[in-house]
Amino acid sequence: MKTLLKMILLMLWSAASIAAPDAQSIVQRADRARGGALPGIVWEIQLNSREGDRVAEPQRLEVRAVNDASVAEVLEPARSKGSKLLQVERNMWLTRPGLSKPIPISPRQRMSGQASNGDIAATNYALDYEAKLTGEENLDGEQCYVLDLTARHKRTTYDHIRYWVSVPREVAVKAEFYSLSGKLLKTARFEYGNTIQYEGRRIPFVSKMTIKDALMDAETTMAFGAVKVEMIPPSEFDLGQVQ
């Protein structure tokens, strides 16, 4: 009798294990729709931001990114054209035509509005964060996994993220970004109007990210376009060879 009970319990546990989705895999699949886990990706971002009633001048960037590095080049406005923000791991530099030499900057330095470098570059949350599935929620009529992401190392832009990933589409639809002290810094919503071709599969790809500041009345919208998956040589991320 005892043996039978043990067997039933074991079968139930196994079934539960199979059914429960792996949090890290969910994040990894969601990353692909935001540029992560790809050999290299190039995209354009149209950045619009507002702080209170004040609307900032729109910015257009071209971003080239691999897992641990990115370079964002300003295309518009015309007076900033050619400025580049280079990031390799947690190291960041700013350079522009005519500047005597690149300026090292800290990760806290942001692009226009609420967009940090972590927002404009490829997302690799599966590598950078430890994911824990906390449950499921219905968000705007869509069933979503709710995950808690905790930074694995200091290189991350945020210490803690609460992440909603669509169950049927396997893409992130919402994120809340928290500071080390647990304070909510900003909230982001994602849309997926783009598609990329990778390893013979068509993958939905992020087309819009809307970031709302939690501490003040400010909003930044990033529209992603001209998305291409391509190998980017490492020299593109070498400060001495950035043209």
Add this chain to the structure above:
Amino acid sequence: MKDTSTNLLHDLIAALRGTRNLAYPFDMSRLLRSVRLVLKPLATVFRGALKCLFPLAAVSAFPAAYADSASHGSWDGVAYAYLGNTAPCMDSVLNPGNQIARLVEHSQTAEARFNLKAEHDQLRLALRPIVLWQQDRNTLGRQTRHEAYLSQGEAQWRMTEAWNLAAGRELLTWGPGQFRSPANPFFFDNGRSNPLRELSGLDVVKLSWTPDTRRTLSVARIASTGHFAGNVDTWRDTWLLKADRRGDAWAGGLALAKKGGQGMFVGAHLQYTLNDALLLYGELGSSTRLDALQSPPDPAQPFSIAPESGRRANELLGVTYTFMNGQSLAGEYLHHGHGFTTGERGAYFTRTASAVLPAGAATLGMALGTAPPLLGRDYLHVVWQNNPLENEGYWRLMWTHNLGDGGDELSGYGEYTLSGRTSAFALAVLPRGGVRQEFSALFSRMVTLGLKVALP
């Protein structure tokens, strides 16, 4: 001796045409050489213009951007117009009555800087031609100069994913230091001598190996100092070996430069991102100087010029803190081993003060033309600036303190956005101290106001 003095004076004059303090010989020669164009026959100017004819023709012939399946190309540029005003110290002991350096008191400048880029398969071409017109005026006269030159221009061939070969005029700058760059043999002054004048590259052939985003090894042969090379081509036939490494939160590099007949330059730089807001960095360099002015502490002894100075080290330590609003505060300490000791500096000014014109012109020329890049040994430099990525404008305030003579220099640069293409800018430099203190030895005020317009 007379020729040497004349050359020194010419160099000096050109060096000080800008807004700089006591000049670093290399930079001095670069700046001076730029001015030398004015004194040369018009043919020189036309020759310079011809050098730019091709890229400028390309600018006018090409649309702002083109792309087909295998090729991409684009061009853009910035047009500048600015007015400069400098107040020379008439009681200067280095430049009495502005007779030696002949600093420009009023200047009007119009300048266009272009960027041309073309890419085809594994080949890339990037050119940065500059066309400049400037009218200078001081109590001694007026002169107009024209320049057209290639500030930077390089062809890159990506031989494999990891190997790149580049040839052309390249700005070989590196390291995180803002005040000065001890890790760099070519551009120690970081362009600080004349902030509105763009640094121009060296003529090089460079082979680079970049196996991943974390490592780069480059070897380069410098063929010429570039546009500003003069009669003495400072960096001609120099070998450079550069290794760079980027870690999780740090980046560093080592540079070795060797020119025949001169001791090897050894430089290193490192930066460490301590956390989201704090950046720590440092640079160091060990080198000798050619034609180095010697100022014995005993003022009774004359100046002399050593063909090559002893080996000295320059070190810079810095820290930058970025606030939540994007503004940042940076502090740097520089120890400049090539500078004078207190006794040598005192004797330097005593000797120049006793040089009476016209007989003393050679002494003053030597004192200015071959002095170390900075007169002192220890400096503090503080920079407070807003987010350089900010769209609405940019400002930067700087304070530099010479720990040896107690002199200061305050400077500020501001840029205000007028439209998507246009911005207004202003630069002011205010030295504080006496005529025997480094920063205030030559001028008491410098102001520049201008406009810049993005092209096309």
